[in-house]
Amino acid sequence: MLEASTPGYVDGVVFEATVAGIPGYYMVRGYRHPPGRLLVEPYRVSGCRGRPVAVREYVHCLGVYAYTVPRKSVVRILSGPKSLSTLPLRVRRVIGDFVDRLGLEWAGVTGSYAVGCERQDSDVDILGLYRKGILKALRDLYEDGLIHQCKMGDVMAKRGRGPGGVALDHERIERSLTDSCYRGIPYTLRLLTVLQDAECTDTLTPLGVFDGILYLEPVGEPITVPTRYMGIPASTTPMGWAGEIIVETWRTRYQELPPGYYRVRGLVRLDSHGHTILSPDHGGVIEWAQPPLLDNPN
Structure with missing residues (x-):
């Protein structure tokens, strides 16, 4: 060391x-x-x-x-x-x-x-x-x-039953590796x-606030800070985006999120390379969401 x-x-x-x-x-x-x-x-x-x-x-x-x-x-x-x-x-x-x-x-x-x-x-x-x-x-x-789960009541309180928490299923809460007991x-x-x-x-240009459903996939290791996810909108967003969004967070509560659909609210900024970056850390949130209903092709 x-x-x-x-x-x-x-x-x-x-x-x-x-x-x-x-x-x-x-x-x-x-x-x-x-x-x-x-x-x-x-x-x-x-x-x-x-x-x-x-x-x-x-x-x-x-x-x-x-x-x-x-x-x-x-x-x-x-x-x-x-x-x-x-x-x-x-x-x-x-x-x-x-x-x-x-x-x-x-x-x-x-x-x-x-x-x-x-x-x-x-x-x-x-x-x-x-x-x-x-x-x-x-x-x-x-x-x-x-490494094992702590008292479930305490972990549930940390993992999403308060402001800014992540509401996830029991398995996700139990298996956290970065926020648990040793x-x-x-x-x-x-x-x-x-x-x-x-x-x-660098200069990041604010574009507004996003609040909607994204499909998130980890980019790199999901246990480092900052943690990054590639966010794919479930549909065209209210702000007009239909492409990918980089979700970047410094909060350990948002680490280790498995791929899936989440409701994400946060500040959206554009970096000097043209990347759209969304941060839930300034009054935003990431919450588990039900997959959106697909249109019936018939």
């Missing part, structure tokens, strides 16, 4: 910053940021000190309004590899074994454990650097019974494809 490597400001990394004289915790969103600023989500945990302060502004290169803070406001990054050693002893042993079995070259902790405000029922939110073959490793652990410890696994951030220089 790359013990000495400190991640850049990439998706899921938690850091402490002082903004306008007020200390608080923040979680990085994405890995491309405007000059001098960081795209974030103010991270609030009950019982934790600090009141995160962030400015919501229009980010031209992404074509969305998002929270940002100045880079120079960062006090310390809390999601480095050494964050694994801060876990409680039993949790550290189990998660350490999990990370070793997955063969992760780099791993750290994010979420409530990273800021020291976890509860007894908190997931261990793991950041890891994706490697080829990790999906097979996860499946093998599942087949060996080491040897009795609940975890969420966020697999990154890069460890360093970059300046946001």
